[in-house]
Amino acid sequence: MVDLAFSTNAYTQFGLPEAIRRVSDHGYGGVEILADTPHAYLPQFDEADRNSLASALDETGIEVANINANTVTGYYDDAPPSSFFDPTIITADDDERAWRIEYTKDAIDLAETVGAPAVCVATGRPLPGNPPEQAREYLLRSLDEITDYAEAAGVDVGIEFEPELLVECTDEVLELIDDVGSDALGVNLDIGHAAVYGEDPAESVRKCAENITGVHLEDIAGGRRGKHYHLIPGEGDLDFESVFDALDDVGYDGFATMELYTYPDAPDRAAAEAYTFLEEHVR
Known part of the structure; x- marks a missing residue:
């Protein structure tokens, strides 16, 4: 059964412990940590x-999704206020790419620590x-190192595809997973990204399945x-019933995380309204 989580990236005007407490107060079973x-x-x-x-997680009893x-x-x-990916695991500069690989390993360590x-x-x-051809070679090398580390830690790594990135759709991420060949590598499936690319999000769920x-x-x-x-x-036009039906069809029983970083001035409203709208799909 799918459970709902909420990402702290909507709560950038609050510290992490307070963000976790606020997510928990809205009834979510899980929290995603930025x-x-x-x-x-x-x-x-x-x-x-x-x-x-650790204290905030113990106090609330919420799981880290x-x-x-x-x-x-x-x-x-002086980073801009929008999503900013660089340096990435495909960056051409060897030192910057190595830094990003180590950063991802540190994220894996944090995941292991908090369960x-x-x-x-991305x-x-x-x-x-x-x-792109050169960037993909960098990507494969980076993921070989990252997934070896993740396998040892017992943590999965989900590539989040997005339009205009090197990996921007369902077929591309599935091809990448096959090419890397690690059981630790999968897809963090953002249904909005699938929709913006022009895919049917429910069909993307079925393609990604396991x-x-x-x-x-x-x-x-x-x-x-x-x-x-x-x-x-x-507030938009996506068919969430079809998405949750697809998640049920493929037997997905993890967290579905609301990612609403676009509401930094009203994260509590966003969290509350999202939960009210979606809770009928996870009962």
């Missing part, structure tokens, strides 16, 4: 931070001077081929 500033930017996430995290290591805005002093089943990571964009390490939920205005802007369920 492995980036201002919550758990791993190079600066010290013992005191880890103790505060996933460690979201898609972005590393904390790497920069999270998975870490998600591929990033093939930037000028790094054509490879799903986690699910991200948000609504999209315009449905398939709509604009990539995360909305509270019910």
Whole structure:
């Protein structure tokens, strides 16, 4: 049976322990931890931070659904306020790519510590001077190292595809999983990303089936081929009933995580309204 979780990336105006408490107060069974500033930017996430995290989890009894290591805005002093992926596991600079590999390993360590089943990571964009063919070679090398580490830790790694990234759709992520050949590698399936690419999200669920390490939920205005802007369920045009039917059909029994970072000024409203809209699908 699917359970609902909520990502702390909507609560960037709060510290991580308070974000966890607020997610729990809204009835969610799970919380996704943002492995980036201002919550758990791993190079600066010290013992005191880890103790505060452990206390918040013990106090609420909430489970950690996933460690979201898609972005590393904390790497920069002047990062833009939008999603920022670089440096990535496909970055052409060897030192920066190695840094990102180690960062992902640190996210795996955090997942193991808090009992999270998975870490998600995005591929990033093939930037000028790094054509897709070369970027994919970097990706394969990076994932060989990351998945070896993940297998030893007993943590899954979910690639989150997204339009305009190197891996941007269902077929591409499944091809990547086959090419890497690790039992630890799967897909963190964001249904909104599938829709924006032009796919049927429910069909994407069925295609991914046993490879799903986690699910991200948000609504999209315009449905398939709509604009990539995360909305509270019910404010866009996605068919959530078909998505949950598909999750049930493939036997997925993990967390479906609301990812509503687009509501930094109203995260409690977003969390409450999303839960009210979706809870009938997980009863």
